[in-house]
Amino acid sequence: MEPNYEDLSDDRELELPAEPMRINMGPSHPAMHGTIRMVLELDGETVVDLDVQPGYLHRGFEKSCERGTYNQCFPYVDRLNYVSPMLNNVGFALAVEKLCDLKVPERGQWYRMALGELARICDHLTCNSASAMELGAFTPFLWCIKARDYLWDILEQETGARLTHSFGRVGGMAKPPTDMFKESTLAVLPAIEEALAESELLLLKNRIFLDRTQGIGKLSAERAIALGVTGPLLRSTGVDYDVRKTNPYLFYKDVDFDVPVGHDGDNFDRFMCRFEEVRQSIKILRQVLDKMPTSGPVDCPDLRYVLPQKEAVYDTIEATIAHFKIVMEGLKPPKGEVYSFTEGGNGELGFYIVSDGSGTPYRVRVRPPCFFNLQAAREMLVGDMVADIVPTFGSVNMIGGECDR
């Protein structure tokens, strides 16, 4: 194109390019959390259309699950939404237990709730602080990550790993809670609340932050429902749908908490929904830690499906045989299919398990909440500008592991 040195008072029309420009964003891009490729059609700075292309982190999770036993799926399931792995563990374990009709003892259920809420807090802290960082606010990111690190220390104390725990088991958990669980968690919660409060102080009156998140990336409630959106993305549009309230599982109906709901469906509402949910999770955690029995079994004692305690395995032949059968042949749920759903970090995390009666799952389908949330990204972004892609995409909280599996 020739340089345009003409005087603007000239009557001739300015020759500007008429077709939109196609530009590629990602998959290796600092703002594309995980890896997503977006092919943008831009008219100047405005996004005319965008084609979101996921799949760069597809690792064949569903196919891999068909190659082992049910308990061997837990490491795979961890790597789905890898910022809140305990929620995936709990979700999958609940699905297999629904199929086998197993009842986990009370203490195990409370323990699952506690670890799940810890994971949820980690997820929301990461999402919000990373979004803020991409808008230029680096300090809240560091504070929230430091808070998250305290939580990871607790999870490391409980499960042995900071991130990919593989701690869930069909019928219970891998180990009972440690003696220090309650005290150490209660000691850490004030630090989380403080990080939250300080970050909000920095951000919520900041002109730049408000201009870049309010009114950007809007999604209406009807479109969200038709698109299959769930989680904070749906709640920010004003729809009050939280699996923990509508279809309570574990002991969620015995704890008191609120579900934060937005009204505009823009980035700011999502940001606020997540921070509020962290506060609600802390509230749930305090109640769970109070109500969780301090002694008692964590695992269901059904030797057909649940691994026996190691002391019994070394001592009695029945436990050895049970251990042998579950490990070598896999636990054998009855033939059939089941769909079990929980509230994951991003929305309704569902597991659809098809069993053919053998120790290997026939099909494990994950209903990935952020796959459908990402589908909404196109509608949210068309009409906004290139610079708005970054906060909007950050607020969708697209976790590559869950979206692409």
Added chain:
Amino acid sequence: MPNFKLDGQEIPFEPGETIIRAAWKQGIEIPHYCWHPGLSTAANCRMCLVEIKAQRPMMLPILAWDEKKKDYVETTKPKLQPACQIEAAEGMEVSSKSKEVVQAQAAVQEFLLLNHPVDCPICDQAGECKLQDYWLAHQTKPKRKETEPVHKPKAVRFGETIVYDGERCIMCTRCIRFCDEVVGDHVLDMRERGNKNEICLSPGRELDHDYTLMTEHVCPVGALTSKDFRFKARVWFLKSAPSVCGGCATGCNSYVDYDPRYQRVERLRPRDNADVNKFWMCDAGMLSYHRFHQDRLVTGRVRSGGGVAEVSRAEAIAAAASALKASKKLAVVLSAQHSTEDNFVLLKVARDLLGASKIYLGALDPAKTGWQGDEILRHADNNPNRAGAVAVAGGPLEGTAALAKAAAAGEVDAVLSLGFAAEVDAEALAPLSRLPHVNLATHGGPLAQVASVVVPVATIAEASGTFVNAKGIAQPFQKAVQAPAGITAAWQAMTELAAKLGHEVAMKKLPDVRAAMPALPAPAGA
């Protein structure tokens, strides 16, 4: 045929058959330990108890827990009958899934495991153990005994081949009955009583008959283990291929259990065939799999100058072609150790395409190898496929001694032989060493020692084929493992050799060969 009902399903039975046998014939398994279709009934394990609905059932007085009264109350329950002992009758209604039967099965299983050692990690039977399978299917609960299990002798040497573990034994007496009834040798018996029971040997004896490995085969638990297979492989890594034993002319049906990761045969097991071997195999047959991986010819051999050079298989076939090219009086040696397909293609190429007129048979001489037949399973002839080779040739055949005589007399100018077996040794075959002689073999033998070219071929575990046994039954066997690099079945090597000599043989796959073969008696049995 008269019928009885088992769990609502009509089961036909022959008069005199027990419930469990009639159900077994229909493919339905009533859980059992001590019953075996090939042995007499002992009814000592009590696992096969079933409820038979009768007009006036025999009721037993028992104490049952009453949930409302929170105490035991006197009541009665129907007496259950062992399905292995009760003969089926027309119109009988049997239930193997009623509440009492399920309780009885759980109780029997609990009893059997009361003193069982925690041996699963080191027990060979793991993965094919009835205690494991029935515990998961019928018990699933821990036992209620908390005292130390009773200890008995472990790893007792019963003989050259078998080791006995007293703690794992459930006293089903299958091994005792097998030795008594099938072998006719009462070498095993039970001693002591109650929970001190163990299997013992006759004083001064050990398990030394020819079917000792069958005691390990019938043992439903890991009490009797074979020294040959002990700790060698875990059964869940093994795949099975249906096969036929190549030890003698009985042609016992077998399973070749091999590890596909390493392509090694780890053991053989008998395969049921009512017409040939019933349920059994002899020790020699069971151990014959060692030959698949020992002393194999994996390269070709060509005799040149004073020595024998190892060459690749392709070079060996080329050398074989040039050795036979100029032959006018070709002699063929079929093999009673090779499949009918191998013999057929060899003869077809040699006789029809290369003009061979003299046909001989290479077979092992039982007297020379110390083989003795018996009345049970072992045939006097220790060659599996003499009948097949003879059927392919269309008439009786002379042995390799006659070939040596013909070679000495100058009636033969080249030899094409199959197999390692010859009834004489290499010295007797000396007249052949001056002739161009191509030997296709799996192992070295007298024929390979006098051959000028040796081409390696596949064993019966590495290529499918058919054996015709002494009764004239043609039995197919299936390939199990891959032959070592590049080695094919003998019939395939023959088609390549024919191609090198300019003759295109239209048989590329085994079904082509089988379609071209003369009709053999239909295979019988499973």
Added chain:
Amino acid sequence: MSKKVIDRLKAMFGDRILESSSLRGDDEVRVAPKDWRDVAAFLRDDGQTLMDHFLDLTAVDYPEREEARFDVVLFLRSMKLNHRIRLRTRVAEDQPLASLIDVWAGTNWAEREIFDMFGVKFEGHPDLRRILMYDEFEGYPLRKDYPIARVQPLVPYRQVEGIEKLAPFGDDEGMPFARVDWASRVAGADLPVSTGIGASTGQRKNLSQGAEYAGKVPVATDE
């Protein structure tokens, strides 16, 4: 889950509902492929079902069932009435199924994923292309007869229409680092290269050689 939904469907569609079940409280009905879209649209619009919330659409492969090897399963939920239903149909290998994209917009990507993973085509879908796998991928990975360790053929560099994408750098273009001529180096050649880059990539054996090049523009390193 609600049995009322099954009853309503049976009342409206009669024997077009081929099968229904409620294992572990999951209500499910099966319909024929020709009724797929009608039943789905009814579920969304009917006042007693009101299944406006689309949850998931997936498929299961049963290769032994030759006449209809794929089960396509739809998961729905009602926002207002908070009940759920699972709708299932069976399609054969090359049989296309009606797309539900105009009933719920969310089925767009779900159908693309089923096409990508199983090869089931959806009629009426505006943009049925692969979503998780790359376009040149051969085969349908979640089918039971696709082995997990199959190696795909290497794909030539893709030119995308409308995007001015530069080809990968030629031998004498772009940044000079990490383009080592290994053959020469192994043979003992001491290649002239700028100071900083040569040291970090190990292309310069003799550090003193750098002095000659100080201040000069880095030179391309290959022959």
